[in-house]
Amino acid sequence: MRIIKTSLVCLFVVLASSCKSARSIVASGKVDSNVSAKQLIKENKKQDANFKTLQAKVKIDIIEDLKETSYTVNLRMEKDKTIWISATLGLARAMITPDRVQFYDKINNQYFDGDYQLLSNLLGVDLNYDKVQSLLIGEPLFDLKDNNYVISINENSYILQPKNQSALLELFLLFNPSHFKMDSQQLLQPSKKRFLQIDYLGYQDVDKEILPQNIKIIAVEDREELNVVLEYKSVSVNQEVRFPFKIPSGFEEIILANAK
Structure with a gap:
């Protein structure tokens, strides 16, 4: 199970945030009871990310079994093509592309080279590169045009949910009334x-x-819970980036026997 959670962390540790010219956004907007689901979806679509490349430092706090561990990694992204993550001194490195998930760990001399099937099974969601990227840059995990949604409100957010929720997967999407980006995505x-x-x-x-500045991810399976908190620093967009990645020779391949 620990190896599976390592894969989750590698997948989740990706995103963008502050740079010298960046400024925090004060969410001062109020919900409007007259906004329709169609209008909300349209406003959210206007906020889709348009950057070509991104790089940042990401501080990661992982909380598991009441133990907290912190890391800082370098993150580079070419939108729609590659997500690259490197730990300090290159002790661990991951590269995610539309058809592959790869990472290696120099401390344990291990590597993984596979597809998205394990993570899809683990989360109960059919994952691919587009869904992962959307999740991590504050965009809906699912294409909102692919379903009929109903809207409701609470004090601080608009709530979208499918008009007919699936018995196998319930989905709730919360949107911020200030800029129509996401406040939360919840999948049960x-x-x-x-x-x-x-x-x-x-x-x-x-x-x-x-772009998101801080993200908290909670993944629960039965009685096991993993919390990952991300803080993004020193981000820049639309600069030239490289993605060096080569699995060292002699490393042992991680075989995930419980992939379904």
């Missing part, structure tokens, strides 16, 4: 006791891109 798979919640705790303006 009752039959398998799985729950995934991604909370976007703050946003910032980076060269006219509205």
Whole structure:
């Protein structure tokens, strides 16, 4: 199970945030009871990220079994093509592309080279590169045009949910009334006791891109819970980036026997 959670962390540790020109966004907007689901979806679509490349330092706090561990990694992204993560001194490195998930760990001399199937099974969601990227840059995990949604409100957010929720997967999407980016994505798979919640705790303006500043991820399966908190620093967009990645020779391949 620990190896599986390592894969989750590698997948989740990706995103963008503040740079010298970045500024935090104060969410001062109020919900409007007259906004329709169609209008909300349209406004959210206007906020889709337009950057070509991104690089940043990301501080990661992982909380598991009441133990907290902190890391700082370098993150580079070419939108729609590559997500690259490197730990200090290159002790661990990951590269995610539309058809592969790869990472290696020099401390344990291990590597993984596979597809998205394991993570899809673990989270109860059919994952691919587009869904992962959307999740991590504050965009809906699912294409909102692919379903009929109903809207409701609470004090601080608009709430979208499918008009007909699936018995296998319940979905709740919360949107911020200030900039129409996401406040939270919540996915529940009752039959398998799985729950995934991604909370976007703050946003910032980076060269006219509205990007998350802090994210909290909660992944629950039965009685096991993993919390990952991300803080993004020193981000820049639309600069030239490289993605050096080569699995060292002699490393042992991680075989995930419980992939279904």
